Structures are given as C-alpha cells and as structure tokens.
Amino acid sequence: MTRFIVRRSISTVVVLIAISIVTFLIFEAIPNGDPAARLAGRTSTPETVAAIRHTWGFDKPIYDQYLLTMKNVFSGQVISYTQQVNVLDQIKEGLPATLSLAIGAGIIWLVAGILLGVIGAARAGGFTDRSLTALAMIGVSTPVFLLGALMLYFLAYRLAWFPNGGYVPLTSNPGEWLYHMILPWLALSALFIGIYSRVLRSNVLDTMNEDYVRTARAKGLPERRVLFRHVLRNSVIPIVALWGLDFAAVVGGGAILTESVFNLHGVGQYAAQSIGALDVPPVLVIVMFGSFFVVLLSAVTDVVMALLDPRIKLL
Amino acid sequence: MLPNLASTLIVFIPLMIANAILLEAGLSYLGAGVQPPNPSWGTMIADGIALLPSAIHLTLVPGAMLVLAVLGINVFGDGVRDALDPHSPIRLGH
Numbered sequence: 025m026t027r028f029i030v031r032r033s034i035s036t037v038v039v040l041i042a043i044s045i046v047t048f049l050i051f052e053a054i055p056n057g058d059p060a061a062r063l064a065g066r067t068s069t070p071e072t073v074a075a076i077r078h079t080w081g082f083d084k085p086i087y088d089q090y091l092l093t094m095k096n097v098f099s100g101q102v103i104s105y106t107q108q109v110n111v112l113d114q115i116k117e118g119l120p121a122t123l124s125l126a127i128g129a130g131i132i133w134l135v136a137g138i139l140l141g142v143i144g145a146a147r148a149g150g151f152t153d154r155s156l157t158a159l160a161m162i163g164v165s166t167p168v169f170l171l172g173a174l175m176l177y178f179l180a181y182r183l184a185w186f187p188n189g190g191y192v193p194l195t196s197n198p199g200e201w202l203y204h205m206i207l208p209w210l211a212l213s214a215l216f217i218g219i220y221s222r223v224l225r226s227n228v229l230d231t232m233n234e235d236y237v238r239t240a241r242a243k244g245l246p247e248r249r250v251l252f253r254h255v256l257r258n259s260v261i262p263i264v265a266l267w268g269l270d271f272a273a274v275v276g277g278g279a280i281l282t283e284s285v286f287n288l289h290g291v292g293q294y295a296a297q298s299i300g301a302l303d304v305p306p307v308l309v310i311v312m313f314g315s316f317f318v319v320l321l322s323a324v325t326d327v328v329m330a331l332l333d334p335r336i337k338l339l
Numbered sequence: 340m341l342p343n344l345a346s347t348l349i350v351f352i353p354l355m356i357a358n359a360i361l362l363e364a365g366l367s368y369l370g371a372g373v374q375p376p377n378p379s380w381g382t383m384i385a386d387g388i389a390l391l392p393s394a395i396h397l398t399l400v401p402g403a404m405l406v407l408a409v410l411g412i413n414v415f416g417d418g419v420r421d422a423l424d425p426h427s428p429i430r431l432g433h
Contacts, residue, residue, distance in 0.1 A: 161410055161413055161414060161417070162406070162410060164357075164413060165357065165361075165406050165409035165410040165413055166406050166409075167361050167364045167365060167368075167381075167384070167402075167405065167406075168365075169364075169365065169368045169384075169385075169388070170364075170384055170388075170398070170402045170405070170406070173388040173391060173398065174398070174402075177391045177392070177395070181391070181392060280365075280369070281365050281368060281369070284368070284369065296369050299369060299371055300369065300370050300371070
C-alpha cells in the first residue's frame, strides 16, 4: 500500500508538470496570442504595449515565463490577463455549481446506466434490448450542447416547465437549486448513460458464460440471485473504473459545454470564457486542477477495484 | 501479434471518427473550432442556437445531419464489431 501511494504521488507530479508545459506551449503557438496587446486594449500605443510586456514579463524567454506562472500558481497569486482577478478565487467561486452538476449527473448516469444495462442483458436480443440499444446509440451520437439547447428551447422557453438556465446555490434555496439543476443533469447524463449501459450489457453477457455462473446455476440458485450476486457483482467492476475517471473529468471542467449551455457559472464555463479570450493563466490552472482530480480519482478507483476484486493487485 | 490486434483496431477507428466529429462540433460551439468563412456543421448549429426562438430550422437541420452522420458511423462500427466477433469478445483465462 505504501509503495502504491509513493508511486502514484510521483507519477501525479510528473503528469502535472507535463500537462502544464504542454498547455503553456499550446497558447504560445496560437496565432495572435500576444497577451500584451490584449491587455493594453484597443487604443494602445506601441509604447504602452511594450511597457505592459515588460511589467508582466512577456519579454522574457518562454521558460522564464513558465516558471514565473507556476510560481504564482503555487503561491495562490496567479492573476488572469483579461479581468485581472485572482484565478484561484474564480475557480473556488465556480466549484459549487460544477460539483452540483457532477455529483447529481454522476449518480443519475451510474444508476440509469447499470439499470438499463442489466435490463438489456436480461432481455438480450428481444425488443426491449433492441430499443435500449437504439436509444443508447442516439444518446452517444448527440452533441451535449445540441441536446441542452433543444431541451432549454422546448422545456424551458416554450413549455416553461423549467427555468431558462442559471444556477441557484444549494445553501440559499434547495428547492430552486434542484429545479435549476434537473435539465443540466439530464443533458449531461444522456451521453454517459448510453456508454455505461452498452458497456455493462456486454460485460454481463460475457460474465454469463463464465464457469462460476454455470456452477451457481447448477447449484440450483434462482436466476435472479445468479444475476445479481454472481454476474452483476463482477460486471460492475469496469463500470466503477469508468465512473471514477468520468466523474473526475466533469469536476475538472470537463462539463465545459453543459455548463456553457445552461449558464451555470461553473469551472467549465470559466474555462470556456478563458479559452475564448486566449487567457492563459485560468486555462492553465483549470487544466492542472482537472488533471490532478483525474489522477487522484484514478488512484481511488484502483483501490476500490482492488477491494471489489481480490484478483486485482495494487502496483 | 498484428492479425490479432487488427479486429480491435478496426473496431476502434469508427469510434474515433465519430468522436472527432462530436469534438469539432463542441469546439465550434465554444468558438474555437473551424473559423468562418469555412463552414462546419458545428458552427452552423452554434450559430443557429442563438436564433432558436425565431428560426428553429437553423439548428434542427445541421443538428439532425450531425446526429445522423455520427449515429451512422457508430452503428457501422457496432456492425463491424459483431461481424469480426461472431461469438463473444475476448475473455480472461481462455
């Protein structure tokens, strides 16, 4: 266990350094990416641009700029180029909306994915299974922003059943919070429900062919017990691994499209705005924050998987 | 090794294509995709969404095309997988 923790910690640091360098370099390569010109505004003279370039350190070599930015990130002093506010404060502000979205949608897609996957496998080849497969395919093939926009148009704008986007903090009004979160949860879940139900269905069908399932049946166990105790328990393990990573990605700004469509003001929407403004520091911090979360949750997932399946060893 | 890998790779290609189309659409929605005047379905949908209440067809038509294209590729990939694996996928310990 100690070895596992040490190894994972070292690889986390390596991953974060690599990702931050790549992100930094991508912005360096974008055309018209000179932040000094944008900081100076439209009515700027070459002198003011040069002065800004000097004070912000944009005239230094790229590795100096990178080291300076990273120093600011770790001392919590990193300032965005466009709004010139503290990036970490902005992310902290967006986190409740993002966590609400991720936790709610995560529960919905896990439960619905497992439920539909089991139903599909139990009725394999039948009409129910075929309909579920078709629905899952459509869910996987629909871009989330299109689904979200159409949901908003029909359910919020035309029928007025739901509010037209926005986020209400859970602490200020739990009822309104739920009312505002339902559509984003459903839009974000649709894709994942499609993937999870397909993966679980094929896992269950594979496990059905295992010898121990035949043994369980031969013992005379009822089919329901075979399905839930023997088949499902083993089929769910890869789903747990998948869920950990997907959930981490959503928390780390992965729900960038969903948050933008529903105007949730979360971490993802902040990322979208920063990318639109070619604002390096927020994007850098959000990408690092997201990767840290993915690496962390993948370690947690590995531990959970080892607990669920004694054949898996932690390395 | 390669003949055994082939089926996995062939199954993976359509999935990657479908994902790439969706990714381009997402990037266009954020304004970071194909830049005008070059057209793309993603940009058309993104432009249409702003006008949903007055002209819904601007979203629905490119949206339907995009969903149909991705769906077609996904269904094709599923069919290829079934064709290459008539029984069950690879099992551990067999």
